[in-house]
Amino acid sequence: MNRPKPINVLSRQVYNQIAAGEVVERPASVVKELFENAxxxxxxTITVSIANGGLDEIFVQDDGCGIEKEDLPRAFMSHATSKITDANDLLGIKTLGFRGEALASIASVSETRIASKTIDEEIGYVLTSSGGELSEIxxxxxxxxxxxxxxxxFFNTPARLKFLKTARSEESEVTNLIARLILANSTVAVKYYVDDKLELESFGDGLKDAVRAIYGVEALDNCYEISYDKNGILLEGFLGNINYYKGNRTYQTAIVNGRWVVDQTISSAAQNAYAPYLMKRQYPFYILKIDVDPEVVDVNVHPRKTEIRFQDNGVIYAVVKTVISRVLDGTEEAMNIIVNRPRASIVPTVSDDKPISEVEIKGKPYETFSYDRFRTPYEKSSESEYYSPIFEKKEESLQAKEPDYSAGYDVKPPKKLKTDVAQYVQEITDFTDEGALKSESLDDIFRKNKEYIEKCEREKQSYEQITEEVDKPFRIVGQALNTFLILECGDEIIMIDQHAAHERILFDKFCLRLKTNTVAKQRLLFPYAFKANALEADMITDMKNLFEDVGIDILPVGDGVFNVCSLPVELIDIDYDVFFRDILTDATFKDEKMPGVLREKIIQKACKSAIKSGDKLSEMEINSLVDQLKNNRQLKCPHG
Ligand SMILES: Nc1ncnc2c1ncn2[C@@H]1O[C@H](COP(=O)(O)OP(=O)(O)OP(=O)(O)O)[C@@H](O)[C@H]1O
Ligand SMILES: [Mg+2]
Incomplete structure (x- = not known):
C-alpha cells in the first residue's frame, strides 16, 4: 500500500490560477468527487453506496493510502490538497483532483464523516463536520x-434542495455516473449499492470486463475492440458496429488519461466517422480511451473537471476520426487497429484470411461525408505531413513498433497552420447539430421561424381544402400503381397515398385508445423473455406502471430477465427485442420524458402494420379505407 502525501494549503497565487468555485449541485456531484479522491x-477496491437517491446518505469506501491523523482537518479546508504544490504542477496534472476544494464544499452543505487509516498507523481516526463545523478527532x-x-x-441550504429532482432521478444520475467511472477506472474493482442492493459490480480486470459489467455481453458482441498507438497517442476502446446505434449520446464515453470527459472534439470526430453509416438521430455506441502526455491536455478548464482542452484539437480530431473511419470502412489499415471484431451476426463477417478491404460492408450511402471532406483545409495549405507521421507510413505501422512516449506529442503542425487548424475544427463543430445551433445568428433563427410558421399556415389551408373536398360526394375510380387511391369528387380528381392515409387512421385510433385507456391487449401464449443489463433493468422497473398503462405487462423473473406477458394487439407482430432496446435507449434517465417516448415508440410500431405502397387492395378494402378517411380531418401520415 502507498503512503499519503502531506496536504498543503495552496498559496493564493496558485489558487487564483485554478478553475474553482463550483458548488456541489446534487448527489451525483458528491459521489463523483469522493470516487475520484479514492x-x-x-x-x-472502491465501494459506493447510496440511500434514497443519495439524499439520505452517500458512502464511499476505499483501500487507498488513507489520510494522516494530523492532515484530517486540512482535508476539509478549502484550497488544501496533497496533489499539487505550485503553479508548475498545473501544467501536467496526473491526478483526477487538484483544486483542494471538493471535500470543503461537500462538508459545508452536509454532515460529512471521514474515517481513515494509513499503513503506518495502528488505529484509524475519525473526523466529522456538520455544515463545516469540525468535531474533535x-x-x-x-x-x-x-x-x-x-x-x-443540503440540510443548511434549503434553496438547493428545491433544485433536486425526485430521489429516483437523482439515483439514476448516480448510477449513470458510476457506470462512466467504472469504465474510466477499469483496473479498480467497484461495488455499487443502491438502498443496500448491489446494483453494479466490476472486478478491476480492464476495460473489456468493465464494458461487460455495465452494458452486458451483448454490447461486446456488437463492438470492435480497437487499439491504436502512435506518436504519443494511445487510443483504445470499443466501437459499436453500424447496426448497434442508440437513440441518444448516453452510450458514448470518452476517457482521457483516466478521466471521464465530455469533449466536443472527440464526440464530433466520432460522430462524423459514423455519419456515412447512420441516419439522423442515430447515435453510435462507443467507449474511447485516449492516453496522451498530461502536458498536452489542460484539465484546469472548468471546476467540474469533465471538460478538457487539448493543446491541439486538430490532432486529436484527426486521430479519432481516421481510426474510427478506418475500422468502419474496413480499410487494410484497420487490420492494425482492430483487436477483436464484433461477433454479432448482423455484422458483415470477415474471414480471417481475407483482407478487410475486400469485404463488402453494409451501408455507406453518402460518399460526400467522407474523410476527404474534412481533410481539405490541411491539403490546401499543403501541410499533408500533418497527417503523414500518424497515418500515411503504412510500412512503419506494420512493424508494430514499441510505443515511443519519449517522442512525446510530436505531431504538432508547423506554427503557421494554427489558424487553419482552428478553422478546421470550427468547420467540424459547425457541422454537428450543436455547432450548427451555436453558429446561427438571431436573424437566422427569426427567419427560420417565420418560414416555418408560413409553411404551417400553407399546410393548414391545404388540409382544409382537401378535407372539404373529401366531404363532398365522391366516386371511387380505383387504385393506381397499387399506391394511390383515385377518387372523383364533383369535377375534380383526388389522389390519396394509401399508405400515408392508413397510417394516419391507425395512428389516430391508437392515440384515442391510449387517451381513453381502452388499449386492446393480448396475452402472449409464451411470454417473451427480455434479458436486460443493469441499467436497463433499472429503467424497466421504473417504467413498470407506464408499460401497464399502454398495455404491456412485464414481470421480473430474476437475473435481469423480464417476461413480457401481454402487449397491445397492434404490437403483436413486431421484433420485441429491437422494440424494447429502442425504448430503453431513448427513455434516457429523465422520467418526465418516459411516457412521451414510450407512447411515441408504440405508435410508430403500430403504424408499421399499415397498408404499404404497392399492396393491391380489393374493392372492399378501398371502400373501407375511404370510409374511414371521411371521418378523418387530417389527411397526412403521422410522420408528416
Ligand atoms: N479517499 C481519500 N484517500 C486519501 N486521501 C484523501 C481522500 N479524500 C481526500 N483525501 C485528501 O484530502 C485532500 C482534499 O480532498 P479534496 O477532494 O477536497 O481535494 P483534491 O482532491 O485535492 O482536489 P479537488 O477539489 O479537485 O477534488 C486531497 O488532496 C487528499 O490529500
Ligand atoms: Mg478531490
Missing amino acids: VDAGAS TESPCMEGTAVTVSKL
Whole structure:
C-alpha cells in the first residue's frame, strides 16, 4: 500500500490560477468527487453506496493510502490538497483532483464523516463536520484506507434542495455516473449499492470486463475492440458496429488519461466517422480511451473537471476520426487497429484470411461525408505531413513498433497552420447539430421561424381544402400503381397515398385508445423473455406502471430477465427485442420524458402494420379505407 502525501494549503497565487468555485449541485456531484479522491489515493477496491437517491446518505469506501491523523482537518479546508504544490504542477496534472476544494464544499452543505487509516498507523481516526463545523478527532478501529459518509445533504441550504429532482432521478444520475467511472477506472474493482442492493459490480480486470459489467455481453458482441498507438497517442476502446446505434449520446464515453470527459472534439470526430453509416438521430455506441502526455491536455478548464482542452484539437480530431473511419470502412489499415471484431451476426463477417478491404460492408450511402471532406483545409495549405507521421507510413505501422512516449506529442503542425487548424475544427463543430445551433445568428433563427410558421399556415389551408373536398360526394375510380387511391369528387380528381392515409387512421385510433385507456391487449401464449443489463433493468422497473398503462405487462423473473406477458394487439407482430432496446435507449434517465417516448415508440410500431405502397387492395378494402378517411380531418401520415 502507498503512503499519503502531506496536504498543503495552496498559496493564493496558485489558487487564483485554478478553475474553482463550483458548488456541489446534487448527489451525483458528491459521489463523483469522493470516487475520484479514492482513485487518486491509489485504491484497488472502491465501494459506493447510496440511500434514497443519495439524499439520505452517500458512502464511499476505499483501500487507498488513507489520510494522516494530523492532515484530517486540512482535508476539509478549502484550497488544501496533497496533489499539487505550485503553479508548475498545473501544467501536467496526473491526478483526477487538484483544486483542494471538493471535500470543503461537500462538508459545508452536509454532515460529512471521514474515517481513515494509513499503513503506518495502528488505529484509524475519525473526523466529522456538520455544515463545516469540525468535531474533535476520535480513534476508531478501521481498515486501511478511507471511508467517507455524507448525510443530510443540503440540510443548511434549503434553496438547493428545491433544485433536486425526485430521489429516483437523482439515483439514476448516480448510477449513470458510476457506470462512466467504472469504465474510466477499469483496473479498480467497484461495488455499487443502491438502498443496500448491489446494483453494479466490476472486478478491476480492464476495460473489456468493465464494458461487460455495465452494458452486458451483448454490447461486446456488437463492438470492435480497437487499439491504436502512435506518436504519443494511445487510443483504445470499443466501437459499436453500424447496426448497434442508440437513440441518444448516453452510450458514448470518452476517457482521457483516466478521466471521464465530455469533449466536443472527440464526440464530433466520432460522430462524423459514423455519419456515412447512420441516419439522423442515430447515435453510435462507443467507449474511447485516449492516453496522451498530461502536458498536452489542460484539465484546469472548468471546476467540474469533465471538460478538457487539448493543446491541439486538430490532432486529436484527426486521430479519432481516421481510426474510427478506418475500422468502419474496413480499410487494410484497420487490420492494425482492430483487436477483436464484433461477433454479432448482423455484422458483415470477415474471414480471417481475407483482407478487410475486400469485404463488402453494409451501408455507406453518402460518399460526400467522407474523410476527404474534412481533410481539405490541411491539403490546401499543403501541410499533408500533418497527417503523414500518424497515418500515411503504412510500412512503419506494420512493424508494430514499441510505443515511443519519449517522442512525446510530436505531431504538432508547423506554427503557421494554427489558424487553419482552428478553422478546421470550427468547420467540424459547425457541422454537428450543436455547432450548427451555436453558429446561427438571431436573424437566422427569426427567419427560420417565420418560414416555418408560413409553411404551417400553407399546410393548414391545404388540409382544409382537401378535407372539404373529401366531404363532398365522391366516386371511387380505383387504385393506381397499387399506391394511390383515385377518387372523383364533383369535377375534380383526388389522389390519396394509401399508405400515408392508413397510417394516419391507425395512428389516430391508437392515440384515442391510449387517451381513453381502452388499449386492446393480448396475452402472449409464451411470454417473451427480455434479458436486460443493469441499467436497463433499472429503467424497466421504473417504467413498470407506464408499460401497464399502454398495455404491456412485464414481470421480473430474476437475473435481469423480464417476461413480457401481454402487449397491445397492434404490437403483436413486431421484433420485441429491437422494440424494447429502442425504448430503453431513448427513455434516457429523465422520467418526465418516459411516457412521451414510450407512447411515441408504440405508435410508430403500430403504424408499421399499415397498408404499404404497392399492396393491391380489393374493392372492399378501398371502400373501407375511404370510409374511414371521411371521418378523418387530417389527411397526412403521422410522420408528416
Ligand atoms: N479517499 C481519500 N484517500 C486519501 N486521501 C484523501 C481522500 N479524500 C481526500 N483525501 C485528501 O484530502 C485532500 C482534499 O480532498 P479534496 O477532494 O477536497 O481535494 P483534491 O482532491 O485535492 O482536489 P479537488 O477539489 O479537485 O477534488 C486531497 O488532496 C487528499 O490529500
Ligand atoms: Mg478531490
